Amino acid sequence: MTSIIPFLQLADLCVQKGIKDIIICPGSRNAALTVAFTSNKSLNCKSISDERSAGFIAVGQSISTNKPTVLICTSGTAALNFHPAVAEAYFQNIPLLVITADRPPEWINQHDGQTVFQENCYGKHVKKFFHWLPDQSEASISYAERTSNDAINLADSGPVHINIPIREPFYPENSNLEFSPWKNIQFAKIDHVIPKSEVDLFLQTVRNSKSKLLVVGQNLDKNLGEVAAIFASKYGFTLVGDSISNCEKGIKNQDVILKTIDSKSLESLKPDFLISIGSSLISKSLKLFLRNTKAENHWHIEDEEEIIDPFISITRKVVANPQIILNQLIEIDCSHDANNQWDTFEKEAERRIDNYFDQNSNYSEFQVVNELIKSIPTGSVLHLGNSMSVRYVNSIQKNIPLNTEIHCNRGTSGIEGTLSTAVGHAMQTDKAIYCLLGDVSFQYDKNALWNNYMPSNLKIIILNNGGGIIFQMIKGPKEQDSFNEFFRTQQNHKADLIAKEFGLTYISINKNEDIQKGLSKLNKSTKPTILEIFTDPEINELVYKTLFK
Template sequence: MIYPKIPLAQTVIQLCKAKGIKHVVISPGSRNAPLTIGFSNNDFFKCYSIVDERCAAFFAMGIAQQLQEPTAVVCTSGSALLNYYPAVAEAYYSDIPLVVISADRPKHLIGVGDGQTINQPNVFENHILYSANLKLDLKEDENQVGEELPIFKNLENKLETLLGLKQSIQEFNELEINKAINIAFQKSGPIHINAPFDEPLYDRVEKLTVDPEVIPIKQKPLVIDESLLNNCIEDWNAAKRKMILVGVKQPNQIEQQWLNILANDDSVVVFTETTSNIHHENFFPSIDKIIAPLDEAGYKNLQPDIILTFGGLIVSKKIKAFLRNQKPKHHWHIDTIKANDTFFSLNRFIETQPNYFFSKLLAQTKSISSDYRPRWETIKIERRYKHTEYLNNIDFTDLKAFQSILKAIPNYTILQLGNSSTVRYVQLFNINKTLEVYCNRGTSGIDGSTSTAIGCAVATEKQTTLISGDLSFLYDSNGLWNDHIPESFRIIVINNQGGGIFRILPGHKNTDNFNTYFETNHNLTAEHLCRMYGLEYLTTSNELELESNLQSFYSEGAKPKLLEVFTPKNLNDEVLLNYFKFIK
């Protein structure tokens, strides 16, 4: 087998293999050549080459998101590393284990005007779980410019000291790499390994020269403080109005037995977001559709005593406003890593897995007679009826397009959503419960949706569909510069010629600079991008054409497909705002 000659590169690669990091996304460069040589010549690793580092990091994040295991990205020195930052921030807030491995120049070449050099150690300081700043290997060449070598009195002294330093540096690097990767597993988030390499960079050997120590990953046991559990049980049994709100969650993570118990307790309402991937006929999806028309009295009448949350960040602004205005007496959050005080009323962080907590709580609690869920159920039924009535009588717009699109997505496939208006439109519909739904809600940025979706599609045998707004798609169009896109991958772009969501938000829309600086008007399409990157291109601008195209869109083909749906930018906001008035 071929290995890089540099011991530090060998160490990084061997420890990644020992920890089970199989997927490695490499962006071409020279300084990272030792890493590229090692990863790409080892059959254990599945390597991907993606030029644009920002796209590469989101692509890797899509793989990690789908497999729920750390995925590595490898880049050269300099600004290449900074292009990882959007994905690093998203992974940090979405609890996705992204392993960033950057090559660096030797310390003595930083800050002296050498090319492709920046201050790389701790560059992600505010959005990283751990930064391992490794040390440069020492060479045996006595003319080497060392990092900070001591002055030697004689040759024997020098050789002995160099040997000790080399061993010390190797031990330090092994410890730091182990620690960083272990944290990525334990806390499910991004870590950064910065590895300085000196030239020559391309030398290879056929035998390893180092055998790094592998420090096992320690997982925290699932336990709950007995007094905390007893307090929860006492409060749960006393409360007649309990609300559970589920944020971003991987599919099939909550045991059905607990969902059934919660669904059949009249004192409990369970609100689920589209990205929660949790379903039950007694639960309450489409949160905004249900609560948006409520007035102050309605909010007050439905104020919960206890709000219990688990999962990631919440999309719905309306549920946040409701619970911030009508604060519950108790807010508990269940998670193994962190708890966000989203409603400014958090008083219990239950640091464990939701399944484990429910197994302890529901074994010692009882269903309570209450009119809480029945009252919410009446509202839900009314909203669904009005929703259907309104959709049957509107012109073709974004809202109408989403109705047709969501009906057409094949069962048991994956749906990736762009941010901004896309995920919010989808939240208004009762999603097909066989779909697995994902969205980058950590930072909720429009960057990286396409790259993440492609990474997801590569990591699974299930068909993946991405629904994206036009600005989000164009922003991440380099994500298509990718030789790994499966033929089954599908993209639907809702093109309303600008940032249509800004017409929905409060504010003045008829000012001179609104179209330029807020909505960002454009006349661009995806057609030329599809031609350049080898995607089959379809287009539509009315309901009948859309439904017809959707039938052929999901038929098998020799290449990925993109469907661009043109909607009227000056009508979308009016139809959506009138929707909320109508269902009231």
């Protein structure tokens, strides 16, 4: 018989380590886990039926709290449905603890129900995999105590998986839930002071470099963006960051700059010294520019040891926390001038964007997105769908209000989970959560609305252009005979009945005259709301591409 005591101890250990939020997907094999976690009144447990959506809701909660959210499910394909969210968390280093119930080993691959190979089922997409032993001997429980401590400690920096084989019967037969708590094994991470030799090498490289560039990829910490700006100003670096870098200072119009200036001007921007921090970039133009120019010195600062080099130019990997390193360098008594060539092109790009919207009266989703961005109240949170939603915003990030927090699932850049991530984030904060995504992304993830905890601060904006418009924007798909059915995946679904089914307020925009009225209703709404924007894909393509001509 399976004792519930180790599961109660596991739930209590989570509390000891500061974890509060639990997402449980209903099932039978995980019944002991469900009873144990829901009986602990220090935990905030929510029941989400769709495992794929549940995974991204947990990711959204962890983004908000910066603490691991615990994901619990039954055995079989339920565990596999967490995989997209686990992968996203891995590539963004989002805290997450996945606990999957499993069949005992004697029933694996024996034609037993709800059984798959769950050991290491997330492969390289978790920081580490742990597996409880199937029996409950004293030695096995001691092993579970130690490995669970290790797992929860590691989950602070990315997804960790605990797989637990559970034998029948699953349900406790009495109400005695008394237990002795497991010990909380502490874990300390020490960040060292930069060695003098590294400081000397940095200062020498700065002195020998005329053009210096600091590129910030996806980053969830606004403090890092602020530190990066101070560092760049002190040492004469040009700071460049996408909208998802959450840097409020620096170059904002790199897409327009790099797509519109001539080759001679482009050559003048080539960096001698490149420092990169953060993860992925949205801007393909910036990635290609850095790959083609290949800085003589490219330092990448990250606290992971693996060498990651998207620009194919890295010359030095600094394994450290970027914020700590930059702060230490800021304290050094020296300063250096900047090459202001980027600033000149930035001002020209700003004028180009302003003139573009002033002179373009065609109704399009790019125009509506621009008005939406300008209307968002300061201090809001904006979740962006992949494909065109994030690219629209990245092209006009100069119009993003101050103190706006930007998120996008760029760890894997998939279309699934955007709405679920926003829903999870909205559950954990009183801030207004805006989720801008395309019609295909919305339809793919509409089960995010299938829960009993729909937050009133959620505002969903759907760009309904009748399919996947990014295939209209890039070269190649549109020229194929199979374009509409197999690339753009043309569809004619709307969200009005979905809003009605789940009790959300519904607003639509169909023409220029609707824009300000629709945005005003959205921003003033005190209930979860869907704003659906209907546009013509051909006009959308024409209007967007005009900006870069």
